[in-house]
Amino acid sequence: MKAASASDARFLLASVGGGDYVAIELDPGGEERERVELAGSDLVDWVRGVEQSRSPRWVIRSARELYPRMLAAGVFLTRSHDLLLCHAILRDTDRVARPLAPSEDWLPREPDAGEPALFDLLARPSGDSVDDLLEQYREQCRVIAADKTGRLPLLCAAESAGGLIAEEMRAGGLPWDGEAHDRILVDVLGPRQPGGEQPARMAELAEKVRFHLGDPQLHLDSHVKLLRALHRVGVNVESTSQWELSDVTHPVIEPLLAYKKLSRLMSANGWAWLSEWVHAGRFRPVYIPGGVVTGRWASSGGGALQIPRILRPAVQADEGWMLVVADVAQLEPRMLAAMAGDKAMAEAARGRDLYAGVVASGAVATREEAKYAVLGAMYGATTGDSGRLVPRLRKVYPRAMRLVDDAARTGEDGGVVSTNLGRSSPRPDAAWQAAQSEASGADADPVEVKRARQSARERGRFTRNFVVQGTAAEWALIWLAEIRHRLRSLPEATTAAAASGPFARNAHLAFFLHDEVILHVPAESADAAAEAVRQAAAVATRRLFGEFPIDVPLDLQIVQTAEK
DNA sequence: CGCATATGCGCG
């Protein structure tokens, strides 16, 4: 593989307080070559110059803490090494004999509540200690270099790129049409009532529910009261959740389930959400790369990763711009097939629908069964429809099943499992281990034994899923990074500028959700951007699995609205 | 009153 324009140049870049920065050029041995002190006002031009002439990797404490201010000032970083994100990986990885020493100093600090603005929350008022950064970076380089599999450099680079991308996506924002959102709400709930009162459709359903329950005063949002009222009319459910209610035949069920749907939309993504989270036509969630132990991203505020599909029509490109919407169907089982080197499963994964391939293999009769069987295999189902189907997969895909079964057994025994690139599961805590060894003693309390076995199996299901979910997260990270890389070489918009933000004339990533991306691109670049997304997916697959023949097909659309 | 926990449901 050609190294493109990437260079070996490295600069440590630190915010030292008072809006000032220090940059240190590092030689290949990690030693200081030159130190430059920068006033905030010099930063933009200086970084831009170094980017153009040297194309370095910027060693930073954390993109989350540093990058928003830089983006606001128009500074883009092409490559980084994010010390906080990489610390978490290199502390836990089982790929080296001596991983990074854990340290509280290198954990992301939660922004304190009560501070005025996110900007200030993320800023470190006192600045970084340059010596501490340098020392930590050298330690991280030591761990990375000790990895015999040679995969940790890619993982750290991808994770760091994710750190930059998360901030760029927040800065760029997801184009969101508040009027379209409002129309959906009015359509589904009824017109907005003053003072946050229930809209008409909701109120009507609530009335029907109260009528059928014979209690005109009933407060439907209280599970306890609702459950009692249901029992009074002979609906003997154990909870008020919809999966249980939907099995019951009673006139109250239909309006109750409908009410719950509407109530959820109103409270989670109603007008209050709209006015809090959408400004100037953009939804700007806070993404937390590496926020999940498996390496998946989490989010904070705005429920970015839980936007209901019914609101997708509110995602609308600016005038003269388009959206490129792409997702992978069945990413996780594809990762499993490739990781395990399971040719039979890879064969089933050929083409767009892996589940159809599983049916064609003869393992199960219907697509629905294939889906439950495959999900059950990755999640560790043991009972029910799903659990009943899993053994059939063991016959047809022994290699893939052995991989997840081994991961589960390792987890049950208190061991550590790892993803394709070397992100490792956390060790069980001391209490867990104590409970396990206690339960294995001759005079163990049967109740404790049972509890210990159950928690061992829970951990087994976690590690079983960890290897698959975590490797899928790595594929997605590389996909993102490669998309971003390719978007940079697209021409600037000539016809229409986007509404706002640092990407007013540039195609940018606007949304990411585990196995799906939305790009916001000038209309004239839409085809090129779509091609970039496809190429990036192919590169991600090759980086992870080399020449192993695994299909990772994209559903990709160039659209004005993200409606589906 | 604030804070922690439980419930339920949205997303993958």
Next chain:
DNA sequence: AAAGCGCGCATATGCG
């Protein structure tokens, strides 16, 4: 308490 993974958020309720 979904038979089976990973999350975040709103709301109700219990505790101090």
